[in-house]
Amino acid sequence: MIAKIFSKLHNRCNNCTLPAFLISLSLLSSCIAQRNVEYLQDVNETIKSFTETEFPDYKLKANDELYIQINSLDEEAANVFSSSRQQSAYFGSIQPYGASLLSYSVDKEGYLLLPVIGKILVRDKTLSDVNLIIKDSLTHVLNQPVVSVKLVNRYVTVLGEVRNPGHFSYAQEKLSVYDAVGLAGDMTEYGNRNRVLLIRNENGENLRINLDLTKSEMLVSNYYYLRPNDMIYIKPLRKKFWGMREFPFSVLFSTLTTGLLIYNIFR
Numbered sequence: 001m002i003a004k005i006f007s008k009l010h011n012r013c014n015n016c017t018l019p020a021f022l023i024s025l026s027l028l029s030s031c032i033a034q035r036n037v038e039y040l041q042d043v044n045e046t047i048k049s050f051t052e053t054e055f056p057d058y059k060l061k062a063n064d065e066l067y068i069q070i071n072s073l074d075e076e077a078a079n080v081f082s083s084s085r086q087q088s089a090y091f092g093s094i095q096p097y098g099a100s101l102l103s104y105s106v107d108k109e110g111y112l113l114l115p116v117i118g119k120i121l122v123r124d125k126t127l128s129d130v131n132l133i134i135k136d137s138l139t140h141v142l143n144q145p146v147v148s149v150k151l152v153n154r155y156v157t158v159l160g161e162v163r164n165p166g167h168f169s170y171a172q173e174k175l176s177v178y179d180a181v182g183l184a185g186d187m188t189e190y191g192n193r194n195r196v197l198l199i200r201n202e203n204g205e206n207l208r209i210n211l212d213l214t215k216s217e218m219l220v221s222n223y224y225y226l227r228p229n230d231m232i233y234i235k236p237l238r239k240k241f242w243g244m245r246e247f248p249f250s251v252l253f254s255t256l257t258t259g260l261l262i263y264n265i266f267r
Contacts, residue, residue, distance in 0.1 A: 038193075038214065039178065039193060039213050039214060040213075040214070040215070040216050040218070040219070041214045041215070041216070042216045048216065050216070050219040050220050051220060052220075053219075053220050053221060053222055053224050053225070054222075055173075055174055055225050057126040057127070057128065058126065058127070058151065058227065058228065059124045059125065059126060060106055060110075060122045060123060060124065060125055060126070060127075060130070060151075061106070061110070061123060061124070062106055062107065062108045062109075062110060062123065063105065063106060063108075063153075064105070064106045064151065064153060065103040065104070065105050065106075065151070065152040065153045066103055066104050066105075066106070066112065066122075066127075066130070066149055066150065066151060066152060067102055067103045067104075067149070067150045067151075067152050068081075068103075068104055068114070068134065068147070068148070068149050068150075069147070069148040070134070070138065070142070070145060070146070070147055070148075071145070071146045072138075072142035072143055072144060072145045072146065073142075073143045073144050074142055074143045077141065077142050077143075078142055078145070080115055080116060081114070081115055081116070102152075103152045106122055106123065109123075110122060110123025110124070111123075112130070114134070116141060117134065117137045117138070120133055120134070120137070127149045127150070127151060130149050131147050131148070131149045134147045134149070135147045151228065153228055153229065154169060154170050154171065154175075154228045155167055155168065155169050155170075155228060155229055156168055156170065156175065156180050156183070156226055156228075156229070156230050156231070156232065157230075157231040157232065158180050158181065158183065158184035158231075158232045158234070159231065159232070159233050159234070160191065160232075160233045160234030160235060160236070161187055161188045161190050161191035161192070161234040161235070161236045161237075162181065162184035162185060162186065162187055162188065162191065162234055163184065163185030163186060163187075163188060164184050164185035165184055166184065168180070168183045168184070170183070174225050175225065175226050176224055176225055176226070177196070177198070177211060177213065177218070177223070177224060177225075177226060177232065178213070179226075180226055180230075180232050181213075181232070181234075184232075187234055190236050190237050191234045191235075191236065191237070192234065192235040192236060192237050193212075193213045193214050194212040194213065194214045194215075195210065195212070195235045196210070196211040196212070196213055196232065196233070196234055196235070197209070197210060197211070197232070197233040197234075197235065198210075198211055198223055198226075198230060198231070198232060199230065199231040199232075199233065200227060200230050200231075201229065209223055211223060
């Protein structure tokens, strides 16, 4: 009697070998290795130094937006340049898109139109250059003018396998690709860290640049720092398509259970 029971259990286990194998295989294929989720991987764990990559000053182009603030010892004369839209900036913080209402736009020809001063060519010039141009233009108008020029349209877009994709504004002069990923809440476990796409517009051409965020050499890459209006796209790992979240385990187990029940009834 005992021998018959063990024989039946053995036969049932043999019948379940293939389904069990398939389930095990699907579980193994859904695992994400640690090397797939680490940044700046390096075999050498000692401290390494990297020379910071050069970051040239941003050169203005058409449709850029500038916030310009002009002050002087002669407040009444300086008020000519401080319109109501600029004065409103003192009431609370400036929101990213609201800042465009307080700014001056560079036209298609690369000119900036300012009160009293008129048109000045700013295309292919840095913010420091524009600051000096405006200050020199005001030396005979204002007493010791103080000029501040800021770029308003500092945005970066992060899409793909991140937790919070979107269009983000930033104020600092330098924003690294890792900073941008951080703004988007970091990559998901299915984000492909060694196949990151950087989309950048240079001289009217859209560039498609592949980045590997798992390499320490990224710290000295010319693309370590982003430029205004860059876009980052995080590709998914192939394992995502058969991952734990997407694989229909409930349907699989239900089908196996039903199949075994029918087998026991009609065998």
